[in-house]
Amino acid sequence: MASVKEKRSSQKEKRGSTSPPMTLERFVSTMLPLIDLEKEAEIAASLDSITATTTQATEKRGSALLNLKCADVQTGLLGKTLLELQSNKGELLPPHKMTSHDVVILKPNKAESSSSPLGQGIVYRVKDTSIIVAVDDVPDDGLNSPLRLEKVANEVTYRRLKDTLIVLSKGVHKGPAVDLVPVLFGTNPPLFAKNTSTFTPFNASLDPSQRKAVHKALSCTHFMLLHGPPGTGKTTAVVEIILQEVKRGKKVLACAASNIAVDNMVERLSAHKIKLVRMGHPARLLPQVLEKALDAQVMKADNSALANDVRKEMKALNLKLLKTKDRRSRGDIRKELRHLAKEERQRQQQAVSDVIKDANVVLTTLTGALSYQLQEVTFDVVIIDEAAQALEVACWMPILKGPRCILAGDHLQLAPTVQSVEAEKRGLGKTLFARLTDLYGDAVTAMLTLQYRMNRLIMDWSSQELYDSKLEAHETVANHCLYQLDGVKQTSVTESVLVMIDTAGCDMEERKDEEDSTLNEGEAKVALAHAKRLVESGLSSRDIGIITPYAAQVGILKIMRGEEKVLKDVEISTVDGFQGREKEAIIISMVRSNTKQEVGFLSDERRMNVAVTRARRQCCLVCDTETVSSHGFLKRLVKYFEEHGDYLSASDSISTAHLHSCTHHTIIHINPAALDLLTRIFGREEKFKALETITRDLKCLFSRPVIQEQMLRLISTASTPIMST
Numbered sequence: 001m002a003s004v005k006e007k008r009s010s011q012k013e014k015r016g017s018t019s020p021p022m023t024l025e026r027f028v029s030t031m032l033p034l035i036d037l038e039k040e041a042e043i044a045a046s047l048d049s050i051t052a053t054t055t056q057a058t059e060k061r062g063s064a065l066l067n068l069k070c071a072d073v074q075t076g077l078l079g080k081t082l083l084e085l086q087s088n089k090g091e092l093l094p095p096h097k098m099t100s101h102d103v104v105i106l107k108p109n110k111a112e113s114s115s116s117p118l119g120q121g122i123v124y125r126v127k128d129t130s131i132i133v134a135v136d137d138v139p140d141d142g143l144n145s146p147l148r149l150e151k152v153a154n155e156v157t158y159r160r161l162k163d164t165l166i167v168l169s170k171g172v173h174k175g176p177a178v179d180l181v182p183v184l185f186g187t188n189p190p191l192f193a194k195n196t197s198t199f200t201p202f203n204a205s206l207d208p209s210q211r212k213a214v215h216k217a218l219s220c221t222h223f224m225l226l227h228g229p230p231g232t233g234k235t236t237a238v239v240e241i242i243l244q245e246v247k248r249g250k251k252v253l254a255c256a257a258s259n260i261a262v263d264n265m266v267e268r269l270s271a272h273k274i275k276l277v278r279m280g281h282p283a284r285l286l287p288q289v290l291e292k293a294l295d296a297q298v299m300k301a302d303n304s305a306l307a308n309d310v311r312k313e314m315k316a317l318n319l320k321l322l323k324t325k326d327r328r329s330r331g332d333i334r335k336e337l338r339h340l341a342k343e344e345r346q347r348q349q350q351a352v353s354d355v356i357k358d359a360n361v362v363l364t365t366l367t368g369a370l371s372y373q374l375q376e377v378t379f380d381v382v383i384i385d386e387a388a389q390a391l392e393v394a395c396w397m398p399i400l401k402g403p404r405c406i407l408a409g410d411h412l413q414l415a416p417t418v419q420s421v422e423a424e425k426r427g428l429g430k431t432l433f434a435r436l437t438d439l440y441g442d443a444v445t446a447m448l449t450l451q452y453r454m455n456r457l458i459m460d461w462s463s464q465e466l467y468d469s470k471l472e473a474h475e476t477v478a479n480h481c482l483y484q485l486d487g488v489k490q491t492s493v494t495e496s497v498l499v500m501i502d503t504a505g506c507d508m509e510e511r512k513d514e515e516d517s518t519l520n521e522g523e524a525k526v527a528l529a530h531a532k533r534l535v536e537s538g539l540s541s542r543d544i545g546i547i548t549p550y551a552a553q554v555g556i557l558k559i560m561r562g563e564e565k566v567l568k569d570v571e572i573s574t575v576d577g578f579q580g581r582e583k584e585a586i587i588i589s590m591v592r593s594n595t596k597q598e599v600g601f602l603s604d605e606r607r608m609n610v611a612v613t614r615a616r617r618q619c620c621l622v623c624d625t626e627t628v629s630s631h632g633f634l635k636r637l638v639k640y641f642e643e644h645g646d647y648l649s650a651s652d653s654i655s656t657a658h659l660h661s662c663t664h665h666t667i668i669h670i671n672p673a674a675l676d677l678l679t680r681i682f683g684r685e686e687k688f689k690a691l692e693t694i695t696r697d698l699k700c701l702f703s704r705p706v707i708q709e710q711m712l713r714l715i716s717t718a719s720t721p722i723m724s725t
């Protein structure tokens with residue numbers, strides 16, 4: 001292992017700590033052009049393809065879906081309308097890149113790319129056979145003809161990011177955050193109240209590091225950083241902080257970069273008797289939190305009911321207007337309509353502001369903090385979960401709304417994704433959490449140290465490499481293994497906590513796909529074979545995740561899984577897409593295998609940290625040890641797995657994958673090591689067959705002597721002996 005000092009300095013280099021402290025002026029002037037670059041990159045990835053190529057090419061790239069029919073129109077999602085769109089060409093939709101929450105526009109199928117859309121909406125659900133879009137208004141016509149759906153850049157986000165920078169550029173001379181801003185730029189020191197009284201936790205099972213963190217949060221005058229390594233209960237601590245602040249009569253703004261993280265807080269807070277309101281478009285919220293949505297609460301408000309009455313009155317007057325010929329009477333009706341429209345608007349606005357004013361906690365995404373409903377609202381404290389996964393500019397949107405802020409996150413996991421390579425290079429991806437860690441360090445930080453996810457062996461690598469060996473495993477997880485799960489058999493496969501499957505020398509080289517992403521079919525085969533072994537040992541396929549840094553590898557893994565029923569529910573994802581998630585067993589396909597020993601972005605320590613720490617009971621690393629060992633950090637990872645886990649060669653691993661479907665006779669032929677072993681025992685001329693039970697135990701037909709010994713033991717102790725034919 002490298003010394004802690006070496007590791008720290010390499011982490012600091014990565015976070016750019018050698019540069020001088022950021023000033024507000026430099027921050028604004030650096031970020032303004034980067035926001036434009038990022039917006040251009042996002043548009044290039046979606047819209048540009050529409051203008052630059054044919055619409056068919058756009059569909060191929062996944063940014064548009066052509067020739068759709070509107071199969072269903074439903075109202076009910078808090079006043080929104082849901083349009084269900086299916087393909088006219090077949091039952092399944094073609095492959096596409098649209099996901100829930102994307103902003104999309106609907107056009108006639110053959111419309112020019114510059115033509116105005118029939119409507120705009122938000123993707124609500126994506127199924128194999130249809131896509132459901134939530135729109136505010138149903139298009140008047142055009143829904144009965146073939147349609148086209150196009151993904152568009154989210155203009156609102158970029159506008160709000162820029163608005164925030166413009167506010168900062170003018171200097172913050174008043175408002176709730178006036179004392180906080182100079183502290184966050186290092187001009188004034190951060191303060192903590194000395195004599196904060198202790199608190200009685202709502203959650204009695206908070207561990208000591210969580211209690212300490214909550215205490216530090218409650219005593220900060222300006223801000224504090226809650227550093228939560230993987231599985232340490234960061235959100236649990238955040239929820240406790242929110243409850244304590246509410247108990248002290250404070251009004252809280254709780255945010256996160258993603259909708260799912262905000263909903264996670266809403267769900268956990270819902271069990272408590274506090275008034276919550278979740279801002280945001282209903283199509284972006286989880287169904288279980290919809291009743292906390294602003295729209296849902298406004299609908300129930302008295303003023304909203306009165307606004308409805310006014311709308312009914314307006315409808316009747318509009319009908320009357322159609323029938324009235326007399327000019328003067330028409331003028332009177334119009335005047336009355338204007339008056340009613342004003343009243344309706346005021347009552348509706350009043351209903352909204354009543355709900356927000358009444359709430360103890362307002363929950364929203366970072367961008368949502370700038371929604372017009374919150375324009376005049378300020379808070380006593382702003383709490384940002386997932387702060388190390390958010391752009392710094394985005395964090396400023398809520399921060400300017402309060403005098404104190406608490407940032408929770410882990411800067412040693414993945415930072416936010418920046419699409420523009422240039423913007424990334426110039427620092428757009430550097431987070432406020434990482435910057436403040438560099439600026440103030442331990443003085444403002446409380447680190448959670450007890451983790452509730454991983455077997456100790458999985459945790460220890462991450463703890464030693466990235467967290468100065470400070471992590472501990474809670475006793476409920478420290479030694480947990482796959483075979484202890486209900487229905488899982490105790491075999492050599494399910495007993496292992498760390499598994500290394502080495503593809504070195506197995507002719508499993510990487511290659512590039514059409515879009516220049518790297519993939520490795522040999523590794524995909526090995527990873528799927530290991531997943532199959534786990535399922536055959538009784539582990540549910542839902543408990544297995546195969547993750548890889550490369551998008552193309554995700555694609556090939558899904559294709560190679562094909563119709564294999566037993567692997568249907570294995571989740572296959574990029575590492576980045578799996579941050580914040582966990583599975584009982586994680587298989588990591590590292591992909592890179594080349595003679596130049598290039599490791600690409602595998603070298604990002606944070607990415608491998610996320611990958612390994614998604615696993616609860618088993619982590620299996622599939623890689624070419626010769627290629628990846630060219631990089632110091634990865635070399636130590638490989639060494640750790642070799643020292644503490646089971647080592648298999650990929651060729652052995654693949655051959656044993658056939659075990660369950662093969663006769664014993666076949667196995668002998670595909671594995672020379674096993675044949676050698678068996679002939680040593682039973683004589684060279686013999687042919688063998690095994691009964692089913694033994695076949696199952698012979699999972700370890702591997703080349704390493706230690707495993708051969710294990711096999712020997714298995715054979716000699718098997719209740720039904722191997723018989724010669």
Ligand SMILES: Nc1ncnc2c1ncn2[C@@H]1O[C@H](COP(=O)(O)OP(=O)(O)OP(=O)(O)O)[C@@H](O)[C@H]1O
Pocket residue numbers: 205206207210228229230231232233234235236237452453580581
């Ligand atoms: N004090 C505790 N006692 C027992 N279990 C706990 C405690 N704190 C957290 N947990 C459990 O640990 C798991 C992770 O908690 P939580 O979701 O709060 O962590 P997190 O740090 O936000 O997660 P992530 O690593 O995904 O960011 C949950 O199952 C939670 O119930």
